[in-house]
Amino acid sequence: MKNLYLIKPLPLGTISPLIYGHFSEHIGGVFYDGIYVGEDSPIPNIKGFRKALVDAFKAINPPVLRWPGGCFAEVYDWRDGIGPKNQRPTRLNWWTPHDKRFEPNLVGTHEFVEFCRLVGAEPYFAANITSTTPLDIRDWIDYCNSPQGTTTYAKLREQNGSPEPLNVKYWGVGNECWGGGGNMDPETYAHEFRKYAAIMRNSAPGLQLIGCGPNGNDWMWTEKFLRVFHTSEHAMSGYSVHYYCGRSGDAVNFSNDNYYHLLAKAGFMENIIQRNWNLISGWGKQVQCPLFVDEWGCWHPDGSGPSKGYNLFEQQSTMRDALVTALTLNIFNNHCDKVKMANVAQLVNNLHCLFLAGKENFILTPTYHVFNMFKSHQGATAIKTAVEGQKIAFANPDSNRQEELEKLSISASIKGSQLTLTVANLSLDEPEQLQLNPVGFQLKKDACITLLNAQDVRAHNDFDAPNAVEPTSISGSSDCVAIPPATVATIAAELA
Ligand code: AHR
Numbered sequence: 001m002k003n004l005y006l007i008k009p010l011p012l013g014t015i016s017p018l019i020y021g022h023f024s025e026h027i028g029g030v031f032y033d034g035i036y037v038g039e040d041s042p043i044p045n046i047k048g049f050r051k052a053l054v055d056a057f058k059a060i061n062p063p064v065l066r067w068p069g070g071c072f073a074e075v076y077d078w079r080d081g082i083g084p085k086n087q088r089p090t091r092l093n094w095w096t097p098h099d100k101r102f103e104p105n106l107v108g109t110h111e112f113v114e115f116c117r118l119v120g121a122e123p124y125f126a127a128n129i130t131s132t133t134p135l136d137i138r139d140w141i142d143y144c145n146s147p148q149g150t151t152t153y154a155k156l157r158e159q160n161g162s163p164e165p166l167n168v169k170y171w172g173v174g175n176e177c178w179g180g181g182g183n184m185d186p187e188t189y190a191h192e193f194r195k196y197a198a199i200m201r202n203s204a205p206g207l208q209l210i211g212c213g214p215n216g217n218d219w220m221w222t223e224k225f226l227r228v229f230h231t232s233e234h235a236m237s238g239y240s241v242h243y244y245c246g247r248s249g250d251a252v253n254f255s256n257d258n259y260y261h262l263l264a265k266a267g268f269m270e271n272i273i274q275r276n277w278n279l280i281s282g283w284g285k286q287v288q289c290p291l292f293v294d295e296w297g298c299w300h301p302d303g304s305g306p307s308k309g310y311n312l313f314e315q316q317s318t319m320r321d322a323l324v325t326a327l328t329l330n331i332f333n334n335h336c337d338k339v340k341m342a343n344v345a346q347l348v349n350n351l352h353c354l355f356l357a358g359k360e361n362f363i364l365t366p367t368y369h370v371f372n373m374f375k376s377h378q379g380a381t382a383i384k385t386a387v388e389g390q391k392i393a394f395a396n397p398d399s400n401r402q403e404e405l406e407k408l409s410i411s412a413s414i415k416g417s418q419l420t421l422t423v424a425n426l427s428l429d430e431p432e433q434l435q436l437n438p439v440g441f442q443l444k445k446d447a448c449i450t451l452l453n454a455q456d457v458r459a460h461n462d463f464d465a466p467n468a469v470e471p472t473s474i475s476g477s478s479d480c481v482a483i484p485p486a487t488v489a490t491i492a493a494e495l496a
Contacts, residue, residue: 081108
């Protein structure tokens, strides 16, 4: 039995709901056959969007959805995605060299915003600063946000079915500008950011501009970028970081050491946040550069998803991915003073997805269930937790070196009169008993305990067995909670 202290007098900050954000790119099967099936499809749909996905997605309160990429964003011309669908051009996609598929532009600005409205999410557009000009982006903002009946673009928007402004607030200034987004060095990007931001900010009031930060642990990007950016008058509202914890073994067939290795790599998110924040704080840019981890997740070898490799990057999602999800969301909650948005990559039929879909088939992955189990943290006050540490030893399968990771990942928050405590027990074989010790408050006796686990961490849902991994809820006591091995748990209790 371990004592877990829940310390209300030590609030960590408000958990931005946007930490529970998502990402959807025009790649493989994310949009076509995933999110969008077309209005004439026999698959139940709302305005062409897969109804089962709309319903399930809406149920987890998605706060924000990033679009249209990813790398695709850097070759996207927004004008291709407006007007009558049968007149829209078919283009090369960024990913065409990998999967020989083309972009039909059936989902464009209006359709994407429509989808966001159906599920209750704010749209977050990633602007192309590699192959379009600042004026092109200004025009897109004008088209989306200018008041009805004012500019020629506002009138065109009305002609295309949306008289009212679309009010797109979040705008990324490029994507991965250290890579596919222009192959820039950090100093060059800092100048490009300032140039694009000057025009974008002037195009509509109240825009939140997000700058491109590093690839994972490339601290030098942040250091060099800030060296140029820090003198800028042009504020940004978020500094984007991408971190894929990658792979260890196959998506489904992995060893126990692979299991621990991947969780340890996922835990590196903690360092990414802390070290970037140290640099940002060093330049005094905490207000302008809160962290937006706008792509994160596991990236397993191709081909494990139901389409058997047809959908680029589509992967199966096991109980191991669910534990990575819980570990990562707990890290974000505990760093809610630094991280203001995060977007898991990607929504459906892709990396670390919440859904797998193909024709009439549609399932929820274990990752979906974790988002559902954590949703009460959105907008709550995170509080400090303390528990006796315990390390798990494993052999890193790449280097064969002995390594360690913490057995428990925990975060807690209070919203109104409700405590939400989320715990991931990462051990494959040891259960955990936690004695809850509220400090500075008291809890009512009854708790609702939801557990997500399976006989084997390789367990997953597929079209033949859609509910192989799903949570169970039981009534329990808020004094003491038992958490089985390899389990994600949510404990919800009322304050007394
Ligand atoms: O999510 C897949 C790709 O990963 C995105 O297009 C890119 O931004 C990242 O490298």
